[in-house]
Structures are given as C-alpha cells and as structure tokens.
Amino acid sequence: MNNPQRSAEPVLTGRGLVKRYGEQYALAGVDIDVRAGEVVAIVGPSGSGKTSLLHLLAGILRADGGEIRLQGQRIDQLGEKQRSELRRTEFGFVFQSGRLVQELTAEENVALPSLLAGRGRKESVAAGREWLGRLGLAGMEGRRPGELSGGQAQRVAIARALTHQPKVIFADEPTGALDTRTGHETMNALLTAARDSGAAVLIVTHDWELAQALPRMIAIRDGRIATRQPA
C-alpha cells in the first residue's frame, strides 16, 4: 500500500522500552519507529505485551525504562498533566468496543475530543459531522450508541479518534468485538479515514490475515519484538 503522506521522519519513536509488573516483564526492551501517515500492525499472543506497548507510547502508562519521543521531543518524562494534554491533542484512541458515551448522540460523542482539545463548539461539531459522513454515517448524527449496530458504533468511535486531527491513532483490537465481515469493513473504514487525515496508526490485532495485508507488521512475543516486516 503506497502512502503519499508517509515521510521519512518518524513521528513517534520508542527506544529500549521496559514495563514491569512486579517481577514480571510485560515489555523487555522494545524499539519502535512510526512515521507520519504510516499504518503499523502489532500482532502477538495474548499476554505478549501489545496493550502495554500502546499504553506506554500513548503516555497512559509510565515506562520503567527507555525513551519515547514525539516528533523528536522526549514525552516519557512529562508529568501526568502534560501527558494527559498530549493524549487530548496529539493522539486518538479506538478501543475494542467503542467506549462511546451512551447518553450522548453520535455527533456529540465525535465532537468531544475536539472540544476537550480546546476547539470551539461549532468547529468541533462541524468537523465531527464531516468525519461521520466520510465514514458512511450521514443521517445518523442524532442517534445514541444504543441505536446503532456494532459496526456503526465502531465507525463513530473511529470518527471520534480523528476529529481533533491527532498525529497518531492507537487502536487496540478495534474490530475484536465484531463479526469477520463487519470487522473487515470497519478496518477498511479506519485505514481510509486515517489516510485521509494523515495520521499514523498503530493497530493491535489478532487477525493475522489482516496484519499481513498491512504495509508493516511487528510481531511481539514475551515482551520483545519477534519479527518486523519489512525488516
């Protein structure tokens, strides 16, 4: 897959990343580079450290060792407040099952990160509506998550991850709760939307077939990188 927005400079880098839980190493020294606009699949058995890696890179968890840089700047040493600011402004998240706010409409859910990132209400709602439209959800802006199918709700979650124009999207098993066909459609929607936005995407998936189809795949085993494709 060619990506015209892919540039040579990494947007996000991890060096020697270590995460421990007591005596156990969830990550035992991982190096990773993600370039702007690039899509990277992360695969590996349950418990191998995939979620830990995403959470470290996104500043949700603190590393016990190593360095993380966003556009060349160290971010792993920032305090909680600054990291949460980074998560709101520079990163987007898609979880296994949407985690949409049930009381809010699709449009309100999608506008939320943009509002939290400090943009005005009108601008946030307009951007949200545009992404909902691009993801095939025009006409459903006023529905609450309970009034959407699983695949539709997940596309709302994708729109929500993109509306504030993040540099990197972290997707942890974004299609894990969907049937195979809906899962593939949703994944295609995510990839197309990310390409349009220029954001880099890190996708954790159990779907080996899908991972193989992506331009880059990193396999993790026991907290270490087992394979990189292309090397």
Ligand SMILES: Nc1ncnc2c1ncn2[C@@H]1O[C@H](COP(=O)(O)OP(=O)(O)OP(=O)(O)O)[C@@H](O)[C@H]1O
């Ligand atoms: N909060 C925690 N406390 C203790 N151990 C943890 C914690 N979170 C994760 N671990 C351990 O760290 C290791 C890596 O976990 P992680 O969640 O990163 O795996 P994963 O690859 O995402 O697995 P899955 O595919 O099941 O989601 C596992 O052995 C797990 O049991």
Ligand SMILES: [Mg+2]
């Ligand atoms: Mg996980």
